[in-house]
Structure formats: structure tokens, C-alpha cells
Amino acid sequence: MAAEALKSDFGGKAHIALNDPKLRANFRRAMDGLMTKRAAQFADADEWNALRARGAAVRARALAQLPELLERLEARCQANGIQVHWAETTAEANAIVLGILQAAGAKRVIKGKSMVTEEMHLNAHLEAHGIAAVESDLGEYIIQLAGEAPSHIVMPCIHKNKVEIAELFADKIEGQAYTENVDELTAAARKALRGRFADADAGISGVNFAVAETGTLVLIENEGNGRLSTTLPPLHIAVTGIEKVLEKLEDVPPLLSLLPRSATGQPITTYVNMITSPRKAGEKDGPKAVHLVLLDNGRSRVYGDSELSDTLRCIRCAACMNHCPVYTRVGGHTYTFTYPGPIGKILTPQLEGLDCAGDQPHASTLCRACADVCPVQIPIPDLLVRLRTEAVHPSATAGVKGGGSAQSLSESLGWRGYTAMYGSPLIYRVVTRLMGLFGNWVPASAPMLKQWTSVRTKPKFAAKSLHQLAREKGFSHD
Amino acid sequence: MTDPRERILARLKAAPKRPIPECPAWSAPTYGADERKAKFRAMLEASHADVHEVTAADWPDRLKAILAAKGVRSMLYAPDSAAGRQLAAGWTGDFALVPYDHPVEDMKEILVTGVDAALTTAEAAIAQTGSLVLWPSADEPRLMSLLPPIHVALVAEETLADSLAEILTAQNWAASMPTNAVLISGPSKTADIEQTLAYGVHGPKELIVLLLNAGDGR
Ligand code: SF4
Numbered sequence: 074m075a076a077e078a079l080k081s082d083f084g085g086k087a088h089i090a091l092n093d094p095k096l097r098a099n100f101r102r103a104m105d106g107l108m109t110k111r112a113a114q115f116a117d118a119d120e121w122n123a124l125r126a127r128g129a130a131v132r133a134r135a136l137a138q139l140p141e142l143l144e145r146l147e148a149r150c151q152a153n154g155i156q157v158h159w160a161e162t163t164a165e166a167n168a169i170v171l172g173i174l175q176a177a178g179a180k181r182v183i184k185g186k187s188m189v190t191e192e193m194h195l196n197a198h199l200e201a202h203g204i205a206a207v208e209s210d211l212g213e214y215i216i217q218l219a220g221e222a223p224s225h226i227v228m229p230c231i232h233k234n235k236v237e238i239a240e241l242f243a244d245k246i247e248g249q250a251y252t253e254n255v256d257e258l259t260a261a262a263r264k265a266l267r268g269r270f271a272d273a274d275a276g277i278s279g280v281n282f283a284v285a286e287t288g289t290l291v292l293i294e295n296e297g298n299g300r301l302s303t304t305l306p307p308l309h310i311a312v313t314g315i316e317k318v319l320e321k322l323e324d325v326p327p328l329l330s331l332l333p334r335s336a337t338g339q340p341i342t343t344y345v346n347m348i349t350s351p352r353k354a355g356e357k358d359g360p361k362a363v364h365l366v367l368l369d370n371g372r373s374r375v376y377g378d379s380e381l382s383d384t385l386r387c388i389r390c391a392a393c394m395n396h397c398p399v400y401t402r403v404g405g406h407t408y409t410f411t412y413p414g415p416i417g418k419i420l421t422p423q424l425e426g427l428d429c430a431g432d433q434p435h436a437s438t439l440c441r442a443c444a445d446v447c448p449v450q451i452p453i454p455d456l457l458v459r460l461r462t463e464a465v466h467p468s469a470t471a472g473v474k475g476g477g478s479a480q481s482l483s484e485s486l487g488w489r490g491y492t493a494m495y496g497s498p499l500i501y502r503v504v505t506r507l508m509g510l511f512g513n514w515v516p517a518s519a520p521m522l523k524q525w526t527s528v529r530t531k532p533k534f535a536a537k538s539l540h541q542l543a544r545e546k547g548f549s550h551d
Numbered sequence: 552m553t554d555p556r557e558r559i560l561a562r563l564k565a566a567p568k569r570p571i572p573e574c575p576a577w578s579a580p581t582y583g584a585d586e587r588k589a590k591f592r593a594m595l596e597a598s599h600a601d602v603h604e605v606t607a608a609d610w611p612d613r614l615k616a617i618l619a620a621k622g623v624r625s626m627l628y629a630p631d632s633a634a635g636r637q638l639a640a641g642w643t644g645d646f647a648l649v650p651y652d653h654p655v656e657d658m659k660e661i662l663v664t665g666v667d668a669a670l671t672t673a674e675a676a677i678a679q680t681g682s683l684v685l686w687p688s689a690d691e692p693r694l695m696s697l698l699p700p701i702h703v704a705l706v707a708e709e710t711l712a713d714s715l716a717e718i719l720t721a722q723n724w725a726a727s728m729p730t731n732a733v734l735i736s737g738p739s740k741t742a743d744i745e746q747t748l749a750y751g752v753h754g755p756k757e758l759i760v761l762l763l764n765a766g767d768g769r
Binding site: 102103106107123124126127130131133134136137138139140143144159160161165209210211212215228229230234235238255256258259260262263266267270271286287288289295296297298300301304305307315321322323325326327329330337340341342343344345346347348349350351352353355356357358359367369373374376377379382 | 554555556558559560562563564565566567569570571572573574575576577579594598651653654655656659663664679680681682688689692693694697698714715716719720724725728729730731732733734735736737738739740741742743744745746747749751752753754755
């Protein structure tokens with residue numbers, strides 16, 4: 074599978090992104106707008122603090138009871154007529170979705186926005202089996218036309234400006250003339266997609282919250298494509314990560330008050346869609362069958378570590394990436410995998426393994442902007458440091474995939490030498506003396522030094538160390 | 552143990568038990584009686600909806616006038632709802648009333664492209680976010696508030712609550728969730744192209760709220 078062959082190359086891709094002025098302008102403008110709008114929503118610090126404390130607790134409570142709540146969710150959904158499936162891997166989840174579609178004879182699928190199906194690379198899998206899946210969220214539709222991956226988890230085509238979109242539409246939508254008018258571009262997408270909704274044999278969506286108490290799937294969106302995908306076709310398949318469960322219906326309001334405000338600075342999304350069952354006898358619309366696919370894909374392993382499992386509190390609002398000085402400059406595609414930005418930097422290495430995404434926890438200045446805005450108080454910087462450590466010194470309990478993969482003989486020797494030097498006054502004196510005498514002869518291009526000096530000037534060593542000077546001035550040992 | 556369900560649950564159950572944290576106090580905002588309606592209107596209007604205050608007696612005529620002025624030629628309605636019956640009784644509008652009286656499979660054409668507007672009622676309304684609460688039913692199906700370019704929603708002022716949290720508790724939703732419940736807070740919109748707002752991307756381009764004044768029947 075394509076997904077398993079991916080390997081992070083943050084440094085290489087960041088270099089390309091940083092030298093792309095158009096990309097940088099697109100992200101800068103978008104992130105500035107999103108930050109300003111979010112700040113206006115949470116101007117009242119007391120309200121923000123009380124609300125996010127509640128939001129974090131609601132998520133933490135759900136996770137503390139995760140296995141029991143998943144069983145309750147399953148039982149309630151089944152009692153409501155929703156069929157529940159469990160998938161340990163993305164390959165299993167793809168097979169389940171394909172199986173449901175094939176059993177129903179479905180050939181045409183319309184999709185609401187779902188990051189989990191991106192994580193699964195579901196569209197490619199369906200296409201390989203002769204099923205066309207059309208993305209209906211405007212942003213997703215645009216990148217599907219362009220053959221690209223989302224670069225942001227809430228606004229997937231944020232890396233494109235309207236000129237690029239105008240060219241794309243004129244090129245790919247039949248009969249569409251070139252226009253940069255946003256209303257006209259939007260109308261063109263509406264027209265092109267209306268027919269696809271009407272023809273679709275099935276709709277596939279994600280889930281924002283799955284309520285165990287009632288077996289209700291909560292989906293939020295602005296466009297109405299999510300409601301259409303889950304209402305018009307005769308079959309609805311919802312796909313979600315196992316961590317999205319909530320204990321009670323009353324847990325929804327505080328999170329609903331945090332998610333859209335954090336994401337786009339809106340008080341609420343246009344639609345909050347709560348689905349509890351397939352069409353009942355006598356009802357005139359709604360899918361006749363609803364399926365829920367619960368995807369693990371490494372989440373249960375993340376759950377095994379009581380610190381790292383805070384990652385699973387995430388409600389995918391994207392505030393962390395909107396405020397990240399690194400993400401803003403390099404954009405979402407630099408992160409290679411589905412989830413970019415700070416949340417991606419802690420989630421991807423855990424799902425995919427430190428051996429293939431181990432560079433991501435290092436792509437951070439640890440400035441804590443992400444932790445400040447995270448509505449469920451995930452201590453992202455602490456988890457980044459923890460993952461850096463796991464890559465070198467894997468702890469026995471955590472079992473992070475690919476833990477220890479960054480161990481290197483030269484690095485560990487280097488640190489051992491460093492420890493020895495600072496542990497012995499004699500060695501310290503000898504080494505500093507040697508540095509003073511010969512340090513300036515070492516060329517900046519020497520092995521190991523080279524990487525460091527490639528972006529910095531090599532410092533000049535003083536002929537005499539501070540200790541030496543002090544001693545000559547007559548200061549005693551301490 | 553070859554079943555993915557068993558394996559996933561076993562791994563989750565094997566994880567170290569963690570204490571269930573307390574839920575810190577939090578309450579949704581509350582408003583005074585006058586403030587409530589003003590907030591509801593202001594929030595809805597800020598999200599590009601039109602709000603008209605109407606009475607039990609005059610709303611059908613008001614609706615007719617508003618939609619006729621927009622050049623509406625046909626409107627989907629629910630023939631078996633109380634509002635639908637009131638509207639249809641002696642209908643002499645400038646435009647046609649189209650009943651949603653068959654399953655979607657039998658009238659897809661009409662629903663997808665054949666009507667300009669639709670009328671639904673709302674169960675309740677929320678001041679905090681300017682939201683309508685719809686519980687679509689056999690009489691008033693889900694697609695009515697979604698497919699036509701104009702959605703008109705009739706909501707009684709006395710159902711106006713402060714917050715979703717208040718409604719969930721007061722009406723004990725957890726005991727009886729319907730097939731589908733939906734909050735609507737404006738017309739369909741997107742900002743996917745350069746963060747520029749555009750309306751009516753997939754759902755209605757316009758949301759018209761008829762706020763039915765309590766009692767007096769002016
Ligand atoms: S980690 Fe926090 S800020 Fe980032 S997407 Fe998740 S909930 Fe939002």
C-alpha cells in the first residue's frame with residue numbers, strides 16, 4: 074500500500090516550501106485570518122479557561138473509559154439499527170467499506186469531508202476496485218480535481234489561491250469558463266456536484282463525536298455536503314477513529330462551543346447533524362442502511378501509555394497548526410502524512426512509527442503556541458520532547474512504534490565523551506586546552522561539524538579559557 | 552483471538568487504568584427575556600439569515616409576499632404538518648405549492664432541481680448561537696431544509712432557549728433521540744476559496760426565519 078511506503082522528509086520538503094513565495098503567501102494570509110478570528114471568539118479569558126477545562130475533562134473522561142464506552146456505543150448503535158464494524162488497520166477498514174459497497178451493488182459514492190478516510194487512502198482503494206468516490210466538500214473537491222492531498226485538516230485547499238482554482242475549474246469542469254469570481258466558482262461546484270449527489274449509490278462521511286449514551290453520530294459542517302452525503306443516498310457509511318467517542322449527549326455542547334470557534338472563529342458551524350438511526354418505517358428520506366466503521370490503526374497502542382495517550386483527546390480543530398510558526402511557513406504537504414502541523418507531529422510518529430516519521434517531533438521550536446490554543450489542553454510540546462526521547466531511549470512500557478530507531482553509535486559516543494569531560498576536572502582542563510591550541514585549525518567542513526556550520530559561522534576559540542584567565546588573575550579555584 | 556474487535560478491546564483493556572477526572576464546573580451562557588430574542592436575531596443575521604417577526608394569523612400571507620418578491624415559482628411544503636395544512640387551506644399564492652408526499656426515491660427530480668424553496672417548522676431555537684433546532688419527521692422530511700435554494704423556517708418564540716445545553720437537559724433528548732436532529736445556523740456557506748465567504752454551496756443559499764410571536768395574535 075502506498076501509505077506504508079511513505080517516509081517523512083521534513084528537512085528536504087521544508088527547504089522547497091520555504092523557497093516558494095506563492096505558497097508562503099497563501100499560508101501566511103490564511104493563518105493570519107484564522108488567528109484573528111479565533112482570538113475574537115475567545116476574548117473573554119475567564120470564559121475560555123472554564124470552557125477548555127471542561128472540554129479537556131470531557132475528552133479525558135471519555136478516554137479513561139474508552140473500552141467500555143466503545144462497547145456501549147456499539148450496543149446502542151446496533152439497537153438503533155446502525156451496523157458497527159471494527160478495523161485494526163487501514164487495510165482492514167478499506168476492505169470493510171469496499172465489502173459493504175459491493176454487497177449493496179454500489180458503484181458511485183459521494184463523500185463528505187473525512188480525515189480518517191484520507192488516513193486510509195480510501196478513494197484510491199475504491200477506485201482500484203471500480204468504484205468512483207467523489208469528494209463533495211468544496212476544498213476536498215478542488216484538491217481531488219488537482220490530484221493532490223489536503224494540506225490542512227479543516228481547510229484542505231488552503232495552499233491554493235483563487236487564480237489556481239480558477240485555472241483548475243476551467244480545465245477540469247466541462248463547460249466552465251475561466252473566472253476568479255468566488256461566487257461563480259462556488260456555483261460551478263454546486264452545479265457539478267448536485268448531479269453526483271442525486272446519482273450516488275452511497276454516501277461516506279467522517280464523524281466528529283460518537284455519543285455512547287445514545288448511539289448518535291455528530292457531524293459538523295458549513296456547506297451542507299455532509300448532510301447531503303448522509304441523507305440523499307440509500308446507504309451511509311460513517312468512518313471514525315476509535316478515540317472519537319463521548320460518554321454522554323450533554324458532553325456535546327461544551328465541545329461544540331470549542332471546536333468551530335477554535336477552528337475558523339465561527340460561533341457554530343452552519344449545520345450540526347446528529348444521526349441516530351437509518352430511515353424508519355414511514356419516513357420519506359434518509360439512508361435505509363447506516364454503517365459505522367471504527368478504525369484503530371495504532372490508536373490502541375497510543376492508548377497504552379498514559380502520557381502519550383493525551384494525543385487521543387484531539388478534536389481536530391486545527392488551531393494548533395493555524396498558530397504554529399513552523400506550519401505557517403512550510404505548509405501542510407511538508408509533513409508527508411495525512412495530519413500536518415503540531416497534532417501531526419505527535420500523532421503521525423505514533424501511528425506510522427518513529428522509524429518513518431521520526432524527524433517530525435524535531436520540526437518544532439517548542440514555542441508552546443499550540444499548547445496555548447489547544448481547546449482540550451493537549452501538552453503538545455511535552456509530547457514532542459517525549460517522542461524525541463523515545464526515538465533514542467525507548468521506554469520499556471510505552472512501546473512507541475519504531476522506538477529507539479534514532480539511536481546512533483557516533484551520537485551516543487559523543488554524549489558519553491561529553492559526560493566524561495564534564496565529570497572530570499582533569500579531562501576538562503586537557504580538552505579545553507587542546508581546543509584553545511588547535512580548535513581554530515579544525516576546518517568548518519570537518520565531518521560532523523559540517524552540518525552545524527552549514528547554517529552557522531564556526532565560532533573562534535580563544536587562546537586561553539576563562540578558567541585559565543581567572544587563575545592568572547589570581548582567583549582561587551572556586 | 553482473530554477478531555479485530557476482540558484484539559482492539561483487549562489492547563485497550565490491558566492499558567494501565569487511569570482515574571476518571573472530575574468535570575470542572577461550566578455552564579452555557581444565559582440571557583434575560585428581552586436580551587434572548589435580540590441575541591437570537593443578531594446571531595442569525597450575522598450569519599446571513601433573514602429574520603421576520605410574524606403572528607399565528609398573518610404568517611402565511613407574509614411568507615407569500617416575501618417569496619413572491621424573490622420570484623419564487625414553487626415551494627415544497629409538508630401537507631400533513633400543522634403549518635402545512637394552515638398554509639394550504641385556501642392557497643391562492645403567486646407560486647405553486649409542491650407537497651413532499653412520497654419517499655425521496657419517487658420524487659428525486661423535483662427535490663433535487665425542481666423547487667425554489669421549502670417551508671419547515673423548527674422544534675426550538677437557540678439564542679447563544681442563533682440556531683434553529685429541527686427534528687425532521689415523516690411529515691417534514693430531512694431534505695426539505697437542505698435541497699431547495701431557499702429554506703423558510705417557522706419557529707415559535709416561546710421555544711427560544713438560551714443554549715443547546717439547556718435544551719438537551721430540559722427536553723431530555725438522551726431518552727429519545729430521533730432518526731436525525733439538526734441545528735441550522737444560517738444558509739449553507741463555504742470559505743474554502745481564499746477564505747472568502749460564499750453562500751449556497753450545497754444547501755440553501757438563503758435562510759428565512761419566521762419568528763412566530765407568542766400569544767397576542769396582532
Ligand atoms: S491538538 Fe488540540 S489544537 Fe490541535 S487539532 Fe487537536 S484539539 Fe485542535
